[in-house]
Amino acid sequence: TTAIEAIGLVKDYGRGEGAVHALRGVDVAFEQGRFTAIMGPSGSGKSTLMHTLAGLDSATRGRIMFDGADITAMNDNQLTMLRRTSIGFIFQSFNLLPMFTAEQNILMPLTLAGAKPDREWFDLLVATLGLRQRLDHRPNELSGGQQQRVAIARALIAKPRLVFADEPTGNLDSVSSAEVLSFLKRSVKELGQTIIMVTHDAVAASYADRAIVFADGRIVADEPDPTAERMN
Ligand code: ADP
Numbered sequence: 442t443t444a445i446e447a448i449g450l451v452k453d454y455g456r457g458e459g460a461v462h463a464l465r466g467v468d469v470a471f472e473q474g475r476f477t478a479i480m481g482p483s484g485s486g487k488s489t490l491m492h493t494l495a496g497l498d499s500a501t502r503g504r505i506m507f508d509g510a511d512i513t514a515m516n517d518n519q520l521t522m523l524r525r526t527s528i529g530f531i532f533q534s535f536n537l538l539p540m541f542t543a544e545q546n547i548l549m550p551l552t553l554a555g556a557k558p559d560r561e562w563f564d565l566l567v568a569t570l571g572l573r574q575r576l577d578h579r580p581n582e583l584s585g586g587q588q589q590r591v592a593i594a595r596a597l598i599a600k601p602r603l604v605f606a607d608e609p610t611g612n613l614d615s616v617s618s619a620e621v622l623s624f625l626k627r628s629v630k631e632l633g634q635t636i637i638m639v640t641h642d643a644v645a646a647s648y649a650d651r652a653i654v655f656a657d658g659r660i661v662a663d664e665p666d667p668t669a670e671r672m673n
């Protein structure tokens with residue numbers, strides 16, 4: 442089944458002569474339980490696609506279907522609910538809350554939703570991401586790599602069905618990158634999650650089931666084609 446789908450998605454920044462055409466009519470469907478990498482040069486529209494799919498940025502034209510509903514027609518309250526319950530984000534800038542510890546940051550989505558953490562899942566995330574010794578630290582006491590791993594744990598703690606990751610390994614060394622990517626891959630398998638990851642790194646993209654390449658606001662390559670029969 443399709444987790445989320447963009448139909449004729451257009452995004453312009455500004456109007457008239459000076460408008461930037463960030464998305465020029467994108468049609469793409471993401472299957473539930475698959476890990477997709479989005480690649481392409483800087484400025485080609487990758488972040489804009491993620492932000493509009495997640496309802497963080499409004500579309501100029503087109504539809505985004507999620508769970509049978511067009512999210513471009515939703516109001517802010519509906520979008521906020523959707524993000525809290527079904528969507529996780531791993532941002533390029535970590536967006537951690539500076540006054541809170543690593544543990545509090547990780548648990549924040551559940552705290553906001555008034556939900557109890559699954560302790561086993563919390564422990565697994567913390568162990569896999571190597572954060573056990575850092576739980577009481579505030580973000581400014583953590584390295585870039587550690588902050589990124591806290592942001593990843595926070596994105597996964599509520600077991601969202603859909604996860605958006607913007608350069609999730611951009612601040613990690615190759616060993617931590619491999620651990621994080623294997624973990625994301627495992628999370629896709631075990632939780633049936635859908636992960637959409639923007640990356641510049643071909644090694645990171647190799648962990649995904651599918652790679653989409655953007656250029657100038659359009660999809661120019663899509664491998665393997667999701668409609669083609671899979672060999673494994
Ligand atoms: P990528 O993620 O592939 O680097 P982006 O989606 O960030 O590309 O950007 C696509 C185009 O939209 C670029 O030309 C960029 O300069 C422009 N753009 C992105 N965000 C804004 C914005 N808030 N205002 C104006 N132009 C923007």
Ligand code: ADP
Pocket residue numbers: 581582583584585586587612613614617
């Ligand atoms: P990582 O591989 O996680 O990015 P680094 O190699 O950047 O880690 O950092 C090495 C060690 O230095 C880490 O264990 C971290 O605790 C410490 N460190 C890095 N930056 C800071 C900071 N701003 N404040 C406190 N400790 C830091």
